[in-house]
Every structure is written in C-alpha cells, then in structure tokens.
Amino acid sequence: MRRYLILTLIIIVLAGALWAAEGQRKHPVYVGVKVCANCHQGKGIRHDDLPDQFSRWLASKHATAYAVLAKPEAKKIAKLSGIPQEPQESPMCLGCHATGAHSEAWEKDQTFFTEDGVQCEKCHGPGSEYIDIAIMMDSEAAMKAGLMMPTLQDCMGCHQVKGSHVAVHKLPKLDMEKALKDIAHPTPGIAEVNQQALLDTVASNFNLTTEDLIGRRRDSDVARARQVAMYILKKQNNCSLTEIGAILGGRSPSTVSHACEKIALDAKNNPILKRKVQHIQKKIYTRQKDKAT
C-alpha cells in the first residue's frame, strides 16, 4: 500500500515538473526594439521609402523615456514622490519610463535593453513567441502568441495626470486623441508587395507558370493556385476584389470573393494548405527584403 502511495506521489511530482517546464518554455520574453527593427525598419517591410515603425518610434519621446530620468527635473519629481533612489533605478519610475520593469531577469533576452525606454513590446507585448515571420504575418496566430494591439485605454495606464509631474514640468494635459495620431505608425497597405513576384512565387510553389495562373486553364490544380494568389493579394496588399480579378486574367469580383473565403476556411481546417500559404508569404517577403537591401 505504502509503495503505491510513494509511486503515485512520484508520478504527480514528475507530471508537475513537466507541466512547469512546458509552461516556462511557452512564456514569452522581451527581445528588445532592435529585434523588431530587423523587419520593421526602412527597407524592411514592403516599402523602401515610407516612414517605418522603427524610425517613427525612434523619433518619439517613448524612445527617450528612460534617458529623461537623468534630468534634474526627474530628481525633483522623485523627491516629491518620496522616492529615495536614483530615478533610473526606481522600479516605480521605470514602470512608466521603460519596458519590463517588473519582469524577472530571465524574462529578458540578451538583446533587450532597459535604456531603450518605452519600447514596442511595452505596447505590443513581449515578442519572443510571435516574431517568427510566419506567425507575424498571420494576425490571429500572432495574437495567440502574445501580440497585443493597444487601445487608448492602454495609454492611460501611463498617461494619467500625475500631480508630481505637473508640479514640476508644468506641461499642459496631453490631448490623447491627438497623441495617438502623433505616434501613429501604420503600415501602408496598398499594392506594396510586388505583384509579379507574388504571382511568380505562387505559381512556382504549385509547379505552374505565371501564365497558367492568369490564363484560361480551369483544372483543379490551377484553380487552387489561383485562389491562393487571390487570397494572398487580398490579405497582403488589401487590393479590391475588382483589382484582384483584373490581375488574375479578368475574373469577376464574386469569383475572387468566393476564392478568398474558401482559402481562409480551408486553411483553417487543413494544416498542409495553411503551411503552404505561410511558406509562400514568407518567400515573397524574403524575396522583397533581399531585393531592397
């Protein structure tokens, strides 16, 4: 009887350890803004000359939020708040002026630096699990892996009016609607993925030629590849149904609409198709990036 009890106990402990290890592995960690910049900068995503997310952020005050804690005003604010430490070492100040201030050391990769202030991951969540390109390109998968899209309410966690601050810097209250516009960093949506590259990549992944895709053939292989091309055009380039129909050899908007819905649904139920679509998206993206740099 006792033997069984001990055995059961051992099993419970082992199972617990396994579960904990699994939990830890999946726990996202901060990778730092420079890792995001690998793709979200200048010649990264799709466009060569438009303002990109990294430069936008770098020009914002969020990038200097840690540095300002060294200003003489900071010492005054700290004093008013009854904080004895240097502001740059106070977890309280760092909570709003940096990223991951309340996280453990193991929750930060070697590429992460507190000095970079209020970084992408402060607003979008720690990145280790979602920065893989195939996951990043799939909004739903990225959200599951911890990506967050903040709202005005998330800004208020830091941008609430603080007596200690107003007393020292005497700045007027920020108009947060305007503030949101000031830091906006949208990805321009239209026609940025080179259409030819997109069609070539889809065709070659289905062992077809681009002419097959835009031509008259209607056998199931070609039809499938054509639907995938339509789906990616819609998703990546945000083209209208009419535009997509025209690109793919004059198909009607309703055909395109049906194709996009079908691939979205099939990819949900069919992991092989899903991987194939992701693989193609990744290929197009890398191709473009190689060309840009």
Ligand code: HEC
């Ligand atoms: C390997 C390249 C790569 C890296 C690294 C990367 N991203 Fe992305 N990210 C992308 C691509 C590609 C997209 C999709 C762009 C699109 O389709 O508009 C994207 C989309 C996003 C989006 C929009 C998601 C949506 O559903 O609208 C956010 C937010 C984002 N990335 C934040 C980050 C942050 C924060 C980091 C760093 C922690 C990061 N990314 C690192 C490539 C990358």
Ligand code: HEC
């Ligand atoms: C609840 C979030 C929050 C906390 C905690 C916080 N700050 Fe701030 N701080 C802000 C925000 C947001 C701003 C931007 C201006 C504003 O809204 O007042 C700011 C601005 C400042 C500025 C002015 C920067 C400039 O551009 O001149 C200084 C200095 C500063 N904070 C110091 C501190 C110090 C020191 C502490 C710790 C005692 C601290 N802050 C704690 C959110 C915070």
Ligand code: HEC
């Ligand atoms: C102060 C918070 C904040 C910081 C810091 C921040 N973002 Fe964002 N980001 C937002 C908000 C807010 C949105 C808009 C969300 C929405 O549209 O629902 C957004 C949207 C995005 C998008 C989607 C753009 C689109 O067209 O839909 C990408 C990509 C992105 N951010 C990447 C980044 C990267 C990369 C960094 C760091 C270099 C970064 N963000 C830093 C708050 C932030």
Ligand code: HEC
């Ligand atoms: C982690 C806390 C934090 C969050 C979340 C945050 N901010 Fe900030 N923000 C700051 C700090 C700190 C400063 C001041 C930095 C400095 O002065 O260098 C600041 C400065 C700004 C400024 C410049 C203000 C000025 O006086 O010029 C704007 C605009 C801004 N934030 C907008 C936003 C918006 C919009 C959001 C939500 C999408 C947001 N912030 C989320 C901490 C935060």
